[in-house]
Amino acid sequence: MAPHRVVSFALAGLMPLALATCERREPAARSAHATRAAEGQELVVAAGQDEFGLELNRHRLGMYPLNAGVCEPLVRLTHDFRVEPWLAARWAYRGDGTYRFTLRQGVRFHDGRVLDAASVKYTIDHSVATRTQYSFLDEHSAQVVDDSTVDIRPGRANTRLLEQLVHPTYAIIAPGNDPAVHPICTGPFRFVEYVRQDHLTVERNESYWGEKAKLRRLTFRFLPDDNTRALALRAGDLEAIFDVPRSMVAGLEHTSGITIMTAPPGAVIVLYIATRGRGAHARLADPMLRRAIAMAIDRRTLVEQVLDGYGAMVNTVNPPTVLGQYASRVTGVPYDPTGAARLLDRAGWTAAGDQRVRSKGGERLTLTLIAQPSGVDRAVTEYVQAQLARVGIDMRVERLDPAAFESRLNGGEFDLDLEVPNQNDANPAFLLALRWYSKSSVKSTAFLAAGPRFDDAVEQALSAPDHETLQRRAADAMHILVDEEVAAIPLAGIYRIYAMSSRVHGFDPHPSKTNQWWSTVWLAK
Amino acid sequence: MAREVTVREYLSRRLAHLALVWLGITILAFVLANLAPGDPAQMILIRRTGEIPSEEAIGRLRSQLGLDDPLPVRYGRWLTHAARGDFGTSYQTGEPVVRELSDRFPATLELGVTAVLLGLVVSLPLGMLAALRRDTLLDHGSRLLALAGASMPSFWLGYLLILLFAVTLGLLPVAGRGGWAHLVLPALTLSLGDAASLTRLTRSLLLEELGEDYVRTARAKGMPGWRVATRHALRNALNPIVTLTGLRLGRLLGQAAIVETVFAWPGIGRYLVDSIYDRDYPVIQGFVLYMGTVFVVLNLLVDLAYMWLDPRVELAGRRVARHG
Numbered sequence: 014m015a016p017h018r019v020v021s022f023a024l025a026g027l028m029p030l031a032l033a034t035c036e037r038r039e040p041a042a043r044s045a046h047a048t049r050a051a052e053g054q055e056l057v058v059a060a061g062q063d064e065f066g067l068e069l070n071r072h073r074l075g076m077y078p079l080n081a082g083v084c085e086p087l088v089r090l091t092h093d094f095r096v097e098p099w100l101a102a103r104w105a106y107r108g109d110g111t112y113r114f115t116l117r118q119g120v121r122f123h124d125g126r127v128l129d130a131a132s133v134k135y136t137i138d139h140s141v142a143t144r145t146q147y148s149f150l151d152e153h154s155a156q157v158v159d160d161s162t163v164d165i166r167p168g169r170a171n172t173r174l175l176e177q178l179v180h181p182t183y184a185i186i187a188p189g190n191d192p193a194v195h196p197i198c199t200g201p202f203r204f205v206e207y208v209r210q211d212h213l214t215v216e217r218n219e220s221y222w223g224e225k226a227k228l229r230r231l232t233f234r235f236l237p238d239d240n241t242r243a244l245a246l247r248a249g250d251l252e253a254i255f256d257v258p259r260s261m262v263a264g265l266e267h268t269s270g271i272t273i274m275t276a277p278p279g280a281v282i283v284l285y286i287a288t289r290g291r292g293a294h295a296r297l298a299d300p301m302l303r304r305a306i307a308m309a310i311d312r313r314t315l316v317e318q319v320l321d322g323y324g325a326m327v328n329t330v331n332p333p334t335v336l337g338q339y340a341s342r343v344t345g346v347p348y349d350p351t352g353a354a355r356l357l358d359r360a361g362w363t364a365a366g367d368q369r370v371r372s373k374g375g376e377r378l379t380l381t382l383i384a385q386p387s388g389v390d391r392a393v394t395e396y397v398q399a400q401l402a403r404v405g406i407d408m409r410v411e412r413l414d415p416a417a418f419e420s421r422l423n424g425g426e427f428d429l430d431l432e433v434p435n436q437n438d439a440n441p442a443f444l445l446a447l448r449w450y451s452k453s454s455v456k457s458t459a460f461l462a463a464g465p466r467f468d469d470a471v472e473q474a475l476s477a478p479d480h481e482t483l484q485r486r487a488a489d490a491m492h493i494l495v496d497e498e499v500a501a502i503p504l505a506g507i508y509r510i511y512a513m514s515s516r517v518h519g520f521d522p523h524p525s526k527t528n529q530w531w532s533t534v535w536l537a538k
Numbered sequence: 539m540a541r542e543v544t545v546r547e548y549l550s551r552r553l554a555h556l557a558l559v560w561l562g563i564t565i566l567a568f569v570l571a572n573l574a575p576g577d578p579a580q581m582i583l584i585r586r587t588g589e590i591p592s593e594e595a596i597g598r599l600r601s602q603l604g605l606d607d608p609l610p611v612r613y614g615r616w617l618t619h620a621a622r623g624d625f626g627t628s629y630q631t632g633e634p635v636v637r638e639l640s641d642r643f644p645a646t647l648e649l650g651v652t653a654v655l656l657g658l659v660v661s662l663p664l665g666m667l668a669a670l671r672r673d674t675l676l677d678h679g680s681r682l683l684a685l686a687g688a689s690m691p692s693f694w695l696g697y698l699l700i701l702l703f704a705v706t707l708g709l710l711p712v713a714g715r716g717g718w719a720h721l722v723l724p725a726l727t728l729s730l731g732d733a734a735s736l737t738r739l740t741r742s743l744l745l746e747e748l749g750e751d752y753v754r755t756a757r758a759k760g761m762p763g764w765r766v767a768t769r770h771a772l773r774n775a776l777n778p779i780v781t782l783t784g785l786r787l788g789r790l791l792g793q794a795a796i797v798e799t800v801f802a803w804p805g806i807g808r809y810l811v812d813s814i815y816d817r818d819y820p821v822i823q824g825f826v827l828y829m830g831t832v833f834v835v836l837n838l839l840v841d842l843a844y845m846w847l848d849p850r851v852e853l854a855g856r857r858v859a860r861h862g
Contacts, residue, residue, distance in 0.1 A: 062812075068582075068632035210804035211714060236713055236802045240697055245712040248705045416576025416817040419584065423577075447590060454592030 054229040054536055056517070057251035059242040063210045063235035071193040072143040074213075075204055077181040079233060081215045082226070082531045084184030084198030087114050087133065088175065090528045092277065092521075094335040096175055096439045096480065100128060100185055100199065104175065106478070111166040112174055118161065120222040122187040123203040130163040135188040137165060148177045172476055173483070176440035181527050201226040201532035210235055227519065227535035243512070246271065252514040252536065255526065258390070259323050265512045272515045278325050278332045278506025279437075279524030282393060284310075285430040285448070287460045288500045294428050294460075296380065301360040303499040306429075307346035308353035309404040310397060316505045319396045327506040329491055330434070332524060335441040337481070339488035343495050345503065353404045364405045371405035379407040380428035385418045389431045393504070397431070425460040433507065437525045441487035442474040449494055449501065463500035467493045545845070552841075556834050560827070564620065567826035568613045571819045578817040579605060582629045603629070616823065625827070626820030630813070635824040639806060643828075645715055646798070646805035650790040652725040654783060657733035662779075665740025666767055669748065680737055687734025692793075696727040696800040713802040724801040728794065732786050739782060743775035750774075776847050784840035788833040 060079050064070050075083040087101035098104075101114040120128040137155035140146040151168035158164055167174055177183075187197040196204050199222065202215035214232045217225060234251060236242045242254040243261050247268055257265065257273070265271050286297050286306070297303055316324045327333050328345030336343075357363075362371040362378045371378040380401075384394055391412075398408045408429070413421060421427055434444055447453055450471045451462040462468075470490035477483035494500050511522055519533040579599040583591035600606055604615065619626060625635035668680040703723060704712045710719050747753065748771050756766045795807030806825065813821035 066631050068630065071632075210802070210808075234714065234802075237808065238713075238800050238802070241700070241713050241800055241802060244697065244700045244705055248700070248708065248712050250704070250712050414576075414815045415584070416574070416578070416581050416815060419580050420576045423580065454594060455590045456593045456596070457590070 054227065055232070056228050056230070056253065056531075056534060056536060057232045057234060059236045059245055059251050059254040060213075060233040061235070061242075061256060062237040065207065065213070066209055069143065069145055072139070072145055073182055074192050074194075074207060075196050075215065076184045076192070078527055079213065080181045080527050080529055081204075081213060081231065081233060082202040083196050083200045083204050083215055084181070084186060084192070085200050086179055086181065086184045087116075088179050090179035090437075090439055090523075090525060092523055093337075094332065094436060094439050094441075094524070095337075096179055106172075106175070107164070109166070110170050110172070111164050113158070113162060113164050116161040116163070117222070120199050121220060122199055123197050123218060124187060125220075126187055128185065128199055129160045130157040131160075132185055132188050133157075133163040133165075136183065136185045139186065139192075140183060145182050147180075147182070148174050170476075172478070173440045173442065176480070176483070177438050177443075179528070180438045202231060205230075224532070226532035228531065231531055231534075246512055246514070249514075252517050253511060253520070254513075255509065255511045257510040257512045259321050259510065260390075262321070262323070262510060262512075270515050272513050272517075274511040274513060274520065274522055275323060275508040276511070276522030276526075277334070277508070277524045278327065279509060279526065280433045280435045281327055281330055281332065281506050282324075282389060282431065282433050282504040283330050284397065284502040284504055285432060285461055286500055286502070287425065287428050287430075288464075288498070289425075289460050289462055290428060291425055291460075294381070294425060296378075297428055299360055300499060301356050302362070304346060305353040305356040305360070305404065306401065306406065307499050307502045308349045308356065309406070310400045310502065310504065311348045311350075312345075312504055313348070315393070315396055319392050320505060320507065323508045323510055324505040325508070327503050328495060329488075330495065330501050330503050331441055331444055331491075332436050332506055334524075335436055335439065335484075336488045336491070337484045339485045342485075342488040343491045345495060346499060350404055357404060357406075362405070369402070369405065370407040377407060378405065379409060381409050381411060381426075382429040382431060383411050383413055383418055383421050383427045384431040385415055386412045387415070388433050394431060397504070423456040425457075427460075435525065435527075437527050439480070441484055442471060442490065445471050445487065445490050445494065446475060461500065463494045463498045467498060467500070545842075549838075552838055556838075559834055560831065563827055563830035564617055564823070565613070567823040567830075568616060569609075570826075571817075571822040572609060572612075574814075574817060576817045577605075578629050578819055579603060581816040581818075616820075620823075620827070625824035628813070628821050629818045630816050630821075635820045638809065638821065639824055639828055642804060642806040642809050645803060646791055646794050646807060648721065649724055649728060649794055649797070649803060649805060650787055652721055653729035653732075653790050654787045656725050657729040657736055657786070658783065660729070661733040661736035662740055662772075665737040666744060666772065668737065668741040669744035670763060670767055672745065677741075680741065684734035684738045687730045687732075690731065692727055692731060693796050693800050695730060696723070696797060699723050699727055700800075713800075715802075715804055720801075724797050724803050727800070728790055728797045732790070736779065736782060736786075740775070740779060743778060744771055747771035747775050773847070777844060780843050780847065781840055784836045784843070785833075788829070788836045791829065791832060 064078050065074050070077065075081040085100055087099060088096045089099040091097050100117055100120060102117045104112055104114045107113055114133070116128060116130065122128065134155040134157050137150055138152055141150055141152050149167040149169040149171045154165055154167055156164045165174065184198060186192050190197040201218055201221045201223065203218045205214040205216050207213045212232050212234045214230065216230045217228060219225065236245060239258050239261065243257065243265060245251050246254050262273055266273050286303050287294050288298060288303070290297055312326055316322070316326055328343045329336060329340055333340035357371055361373045364371045382394065394410045398410055401408045422430060447455055448458060449461055449463040449467060451458060451468050467490055470486065470493055474483055474486035474490055477486050495503060509522065509524070509526060513520060516537045517534060518537055519535050521530070521533060523529045577596065579596045580591060582599060583595055604612060616626065623636065627633065628635055628638050631638060664680050668677045671677055700712050700723060703710045710722055714720055744767060748767065753766055753771055756770060757763070794805055795811045797803065798805045798807040810825050
């Protein structure tokens with residue numbers, strides 16, 4: 014063996030020892046920053062990569078995808094994915110696609126101006142001009158009725174507007190304000206500074222209309238590397254990190270002064286199935302094969318062992334809470350590897366003698382799964398691969414960069430696709446209509462569509478007159494998708510994991526990261 | 539005897555070569571970027587909205603960006619603009635590529651130059667000491683260090699340095715760009731691997747020189763060993779070291795992506811990686827051209843440094859007249 018290889022192995026062996034040694038020590042640097050932070054109520058949080066540099070996100074500085082609490086929407090997303098009044102005190106659906114919002118009184122922007130209907134119209138028009146809206150809004154959508162009343166009517170029928178307006182992209186900005194430069198809004202924090210790829214700082218809005226933020230200052234530092242974020246927390250350079258990889262939880266948990274917190278599932282690991290695949294990827298058009306795959310995967314073990322308990326058994330492709338009481342209508346396909354093997358036999362895929370992979374007419378049962386490394390971690394794909402191997406299905410995993418992934422997905426060059434869609438608004442039908450509805454404008458739907466019965470159910474949901482009916486109809490559509498057609502297999506709801514200094518109090522993790530609120534957070538001395 | 543060429547003649551010839559190399563780089567950059575699977579229009583829309591775009595939206599944007607034109611047409615258009623110093627606009631940020639690169643390049647250059655200097659400061663004395671104290675504990679220690687440096691992936695070394703100097707000792711910040719303290723760990727991470735090989739190179743070159751007659755003569759005249767090594771032997775051993783150092787700077791600038799990610803250093807490397815993921819063609823093409831130019835210029839500077847270091851040196855097969 015070459016000398017440098019020997020040294021490599023030796024050093025690799027020393028790594029755990031080095032980490033363990035360092036873990037036992039109390040960081041010297043921590044105390045100084047910690048004391049300053051606690052006294053001044055200054056919280057430093059590590060965010061991931063800075064995405065405000067992207068062209069359109071520039072117009073949503075401090076709002077989306079990182080929500081710093083500078084701006085607020087008309088209606089807010091609760092932890093159970095319902096809509097609650099916020100800058101709008103109340104609303105009414107007027108029947109012709111129009112929602113009428115009555116604004117809360119006494120709300121002022123950071124520059125002292127009063128929130129009025131003109132501000133809402135300016136915000137909607139701005140979102141149209143900057144192409145940040147996704148609800149069929151146009152320049153005629155917002156109409157001022159009087160100072161505190163505004164009508165919003167999408168250019169195309171969209172009865173789900175209310176559920177979508179909770180998204181931070183619709184947060185209200187002051188008339189004439191360019192949020193790309195210095196957002197002026199109504200939130201509990203006011204914008205201080207943004208340094209590209211480095212940090213975003215906000216401070217308490219002393220004239221906030223509601224309960225004032227407890228922190229005096231809040232800084233988000235952009236640290237793209239997972240390990241660096243964890244090390245910075247341990248070094249005391251900051252007080253909180255989010256999106257902690259599961260593999261790091263154990264190490265952080267055993268570090269004194271650090272607490273792990275989790276948010277309820279706001280995203281679900283979903284196995285998308287090419288029900289309408291073509292050529293070499295047409296096998297999963299067979300519903301028996303799809304059901305056999307679903308039956309072959311032990312989702313409980315996935316949650317308990319692979320996800321180390323940082324996930325939840327779910328049967329829905331959205332977090333179940335978004336469907337309210339109707340979530341139970343979706344039952345999921347029960348784990349039954351023996352039944353899966355029988356189904357495969359019936360479908361003509363058999364394993365002769367000591368063959369480990371089934372075949373039919375001399376063709377091996379090999380499927381291709383595509384995934385993005387940033388989306389789903391390797392352990393999950395390997396687990397699914399191993400589970401399918403046990404019933405004689407050979408699954409090849411291709412982990413692709415984002416552009417190659419999208420290219421393969423939209424070209425139909427896959428059998429299975431593993432993704433983790435996030436739920437960031439209150440509309441339970443949004444994902445269904447986007448990914449499996451045959452009339453969706455999204456190209457990959459041509460390969461994923463779940464059939465005419467599902468389409469009908471989605472159309473029913475999208476035109477529901479109220480939220481409860483929406484939940485019920487969305488649950489019915491999801492039942493067809495998951496239980497009957499098996500066009501998608503929800504594998505697990507995943508917890509968003511936060512690691513915090515134990516001095517951080519009042520943090521209430523929201524299942525939707527983009528709707529996280531910071532005003533209740535404070536630092537103990 | 540070969541005709542002497544002047545420095546001016548030599549430079550003119552090299553610059554003519556440079557133009558050809560540039561042209562080759564532009565073709566390579568353009569073809570490589572465009573052959574990779576993935577649609578930039580789709581990625582732009584995904585990045586902009588966070589949603590999966592419709593086929594119509596993708597088609598419209600492709601047409602706007604001129605991505606439906608044949609490759610040679612697009613190359614011609616890009617080259618015409620590039621010749622005027624316009625490398626296009628980043629698909630992702632909407633900013634001119636030249637501005638994006640020049641905003642980030644100083645940070646990467648700062649890191650790269652510091653890493654090279656740090657590497658020289660460490661490796662030259664260590665290599666000399668190893669040569670002068672051959673087969674001693676010091677020599678063996680430097681060999682072990684060199685092996686360790688060459689074997690360690692830079693991201694792993696970065697984490698270890700953070701663990702030691704930031705987490706355990708609390709002496710330096712973990713990440714970010716600020717004062718000199720922020721520079722130490724990323725520069726050290728970037729420099730150690732190459733410093734190790736430079737240490738070994740210095741040692742072996744110096745040992746070779748120390749065996750020469752002129753060294754024996756100098757010693758016989760009573761000149762101290764360290765003085766012989768620094769004044770005479772090291773100077774004669776410098777040419778390969780200068781070559782390696784010049785190339786190292788170019789390589790470090792190109793390889794900084796990992797270290798920049800680990801240390802959240804706002805340089806060009808991390809930006810390039812994101813641009814590749816998103817098929818941001820103008821940025822990829824601009825970067826390859828940019829780095830190709832840096833390499834070519836560094837090579838030229840290295841060649842010129844030879845003349846200064848060794849008057850006997852011949853460039854382009856001919857002896858250079860330094861007075862030219």
